[in-house]
Amino acid sequence: MKKSCFVAGAVASFLLTMVPHLGTAQEDAPRQVLFTNVNIFNGVDGELMENGSVLVEGNLIKTVSADAIDAPDAYMVDGEGRTLMPGLIDMHSHLCFRNGMLEFRDNYDQMAAGAYTAIAMQDYLDQGFTTARDAGCNILGVAKAVNNGIIPGPRVFPSGAFLSQTGGHADTGSFNDVPGDVDDLEAHMVGFIADGVPEVTKATRHNLRAGATQIKVMAGGGVASEFDPLHMTQYSLDEMKAIVGVAEDYGTYVHVHAYHDRSVNRAIDAGARVIEHNFLVSEDTIIRMKEEGVALSVQAVMSLEAFGNPESITFFSADQKAKATKVNKGAQQMMEWAVKHDLLMVTGGDMFGPDLVRQADNIIWFNDKVAKNPHLSLKTATSNAAQVLGFSGEMNPYKEGTLGTITEGGYADIILINGNPLEDIHALKRDKIDFVMKDGLVHKNWLPDENAPAFRPAGPSRDAYFGNL
Template identity: 30%
Template sequence: MSQTLVFKNARVFDGVNGDCAEGINVVVADGLIQELTTTAPKVADARVVDVAGRTLMPGMIDCHVHPFASDSVVQKMEGWGEAYRTAHAVRMLQFALQCGFTAVRDIGGGSFSMAKALADKLFEGPRYFYSGKILTMTGGHGDFRQVEEAPRYRALCACAGTVFNCCAVVADGVDECIKMTREELRQGAHFIKIMGSGGVISPTDPIWMNQYREDEIRAIVNECTERRTYVAAHCHPAAAVRRCVEFGVRSIEHATLIDDETAKFVAQRGAYIVPTLIIVEQLVQMGRSIGFAPQSQEKADHAWMSAVSGLDKMRNAGVKVCFGTDLLGELYRQQCREFALRKQVFSPLEILRQATSVSAEMMMQEGRLGCVRAGAHADLLVVDGDPLKDISLLEANGENLSVICRAGELVKNRLG
């Protein structure tokens, strides 16, 4: 049982409202926020942290991470082995927590094993949600085989033709999609991710290509609905975004090539979009120097041309936008630069909501994460300065955070 904490004299951003209450005392015990009060709380043997008027806000959520993606070149990632990928994941998750991300959504490659390591406190990291292996069709974005590789046809046993890699599994047809969805959910996946369009790092699919048939997508969505969870879909072009939302997908990842009409459709359906500008920017700038394949570099350049303008379309349509980064390999250190890219379009308040309450709502964690209220998880940050006026305070890899509290425990505390 963690020690009772009292954060004294805080200016509270609750994850939603731009008008912050001041002079608030926040009581934390048993990993939860117990009370918010303007009077001195009557708590025995509590540790008091005097916030001294600084901004106390919810811990942030990065809804699109790949901790096990130890390199942007898939062949290297596979070749270096599971131990190397795990060591990279630990380093990346520790970095994310120190930046103020007290929860992450591992959206391809995560596992029960990593979730248990975090739950058992084998290392200090954020709250961890994972999709397991991504479902992709043959030749889809998650099928990283080169064009010259021979196919793997089914043999005597049912598993002989199944293509796996460290982050995805190939599933074709309704029956295979159902089986693989059930398998990932059996292994504790919090949600399921599919490849709904072509992508950047895959070698054989055009970025404009729609992927998976309607019956396959609906079958996956139905399995998740029965499990009281949801489907996320990787989509770049507008056509893929629209059809996935129409078929029941809850969150769209990237949407770099979205148009105005599709953005309005997404908003009307109440679906969510998780843009990931920083990975596209970094691949455009660094791709050639880190050995990115020419065909992938061309696709990254194409996506970047409309990535920022796509945010305008989402904002104008009233789409519920979440926070995500999608960084691979050594690029993980650029996680906080996503704030700098988003402020070209969104206000500080909008970005803060994206990184807290909107992301929590999308993840079906409303009222538990991304907010400062009684009964919520005590995942909290204390910021030196006012991020509602200056979002760049969150761009400095945690340097402007005096306190990081995760599940009621002080991960960082500069206030004594």
């Protein structure tokens, strides 16, 4: 029986020399990979399809079946009873940050930020995250390089530079700045400080011109920032409407950073479609979100774990630690209301620095502390996430297939898990992710020796960067 490993990037050509039959039979035919003996979570249903099979042709899923699939020329992968499911989707990434935005501003340069981003993206793949919606930073060129197959990484839906008013959540300038000064991070398109309708219109158009798939707006106060208290509401209604109007002209949407009722409701009034965080709102606002089809993006680790012990965040000031404590007190209740009223929910890390290596904990913490429902929790990072990504409309760069589900015609973004996450959500831990395929190429293969190639790519291991996690 033939065994599988197609490795992306520079390793692909090496693999073809190791397993020459992959490139010989029917040169013009698309490559096929057949997964057998797998229990399939399709991203939607609450039960596994037991002992199923999945046939991949090129970069798409051709057949999903509970019966054996006849594909004599396919490269075979025996899952040996593992769970096969869609690659995970992180809906609130900051791929180019480490220990917050200010570390790179003060201690490194954009070359270092780019190098770190490359390592971070490969670690996402190692954890089974094959797609990331980046919620703000200068990721547009990196996203283009990933999409063009130049560097390995998850599919990236980039928001581009944050949009922030002066004194807003993405104002990373100095206390002594005067009007007209440009902070280094703004100069490098990490965030745009834009005030008034003409400026926000231009900034939005600039992001979309450069390849943003959606727009991220700072609509209220935050924790990890210097100038904006939590109670603050940011951007006027006219400014917000102008931003949403430009996004709608491009056929896409706006998602906003907002914590409390006033900022969230103003954003909804303006037409925003996704609220990030939302931790201090009332139940009435949750009900409104449900009625108007506004999605919620939750970050369980940051709000429930990290902000529950802000003293552990060494780069936070005393004021930031106090704000974190306040957010922590509201987050649990807000998420419980969101589950109660069946909001369209997605999960995302909002994690960087040392915590980057544990993105799946956002799904796990959401399940264990709030939802108590592995099926719902898994959907937040699969089919629900794909539904929200679909809000990007024609700005979505991935039109050939679908994401977030194991279905015929879907992209071949597939992971094999040693366990059943519908019974034990902790099976999403990285040490249980044995196999990762993105776009029909294998980025990780921890299957037993008889299923694995007899080599590993040269170079330092992930442990050299992240420790033995």
